[in-house]
């Protein structure tokens with residue numbers, strides 16, 4: 001029996017009929033850009049997050065880019081983020097004209113090291129983007145007064161952490177802006193691309209609404225040079241149908257993580273992910289660490305058994321050709337570099353059950369035993 005890596009198809013099955021009904025209704029109304037479907041999702045998502053509003057945009061990369069633009073970030077500014085994030089976070093900074101500045105990650109949590117963030121701060125630092133990587137929230141609370149005192153904006157990259165809550169407060173609602181991706185395999189995934197920015201400041205809300213829509217909140221009004229990056233109504237309909245399931249899906253992912261923990265505990269060669277034991281990890285990915293010399297063989301063997309895994313991400317940002325200029329030498333970010341060689345993402349999704357976890361864990365034990373890690 002194989003095990004799929006992620007579960008967008010299973011989620012689609014759950015909303016299939018109501019979504020087709022909603023699409024038929026959309027066709028009858030003929031509002032194919034913006035309109036009630038988008039507004040209603042934005043309102044529901046803002047209520048879920050407890051923020052003043054949410055602004056639907058084309059994807060998570062644009063959410064980050066437009067968030068920085070709304071804050072006035074541009075040439076001459078610096079924005080700090082994690083060396084082990086997905087490349088999109090850094091692309092968004094780069095395309096504003098600002099300089100991305102990388103911080104290393106904590107070796108145990110994989111999350112951005114806030115002490116390194118402070119060490120990398122200069123008078124040009126305009127924003128910090130903590131990344132809630134793999135679905136686990138960075139505890140940004142201690143950073144907020146520090147940032148406020150320096151006029152630095154905290155923009156959360158919550159692309160992987162929709163539904164996570166730390167001390168009861170949702171990911172994306174802590175910083176001045178919270179950015180989300182609705183890429184289909186995300187915890188709250190659309191049926192194509194989509195994204196949103198959570199915002200409470202009325203002036204930033206207005207700025208974001210303009211930036212996503214050719215510089216104006218209404219048609220043929222162009223207050224600023226804007227962009228075209230709007231959440232598609234077909235996606236908004238799917239997201240509205242999925243949002244009510246999100247908390248249950250997060251609980252399910254945490255259950256699967258606990259089962260993995262139970263099945264893999266005692267396998268000395270597999271290091272399990274860190275977890276505060278609360279709601280602050282929603283396991284977008286279940287990432288373990290193994291001996292780098294054994295990793296590729298492990299992945300190949302699992303694949304032969306139909307068990308799909310991934311490495312997120314195999315190359316830290318500063319070692320990619322695109323961003324080698326940010327400190328490309330090996331050893332610049334030792335934790336991010338070491339982890340990139342050790343991490344493996346195991347299957348994790350809402351259609352997984354105990355039997356699937358046991359299958360994956362059994363095969364891992366078999367393979368790692370055989371290669372004598």
Ligand SMILES: Cc1ncc(COP(=O)(O)O)c(C=O)c1O
Nearest residue numbers: 059060061086088089159181183
């Ligand atoms: C951490 C992180 N930031 C940003 C993004 C960009 O989102 P999108 O793919 O919707 O542009 C992603 C998506 O993969 C992500 O994982």
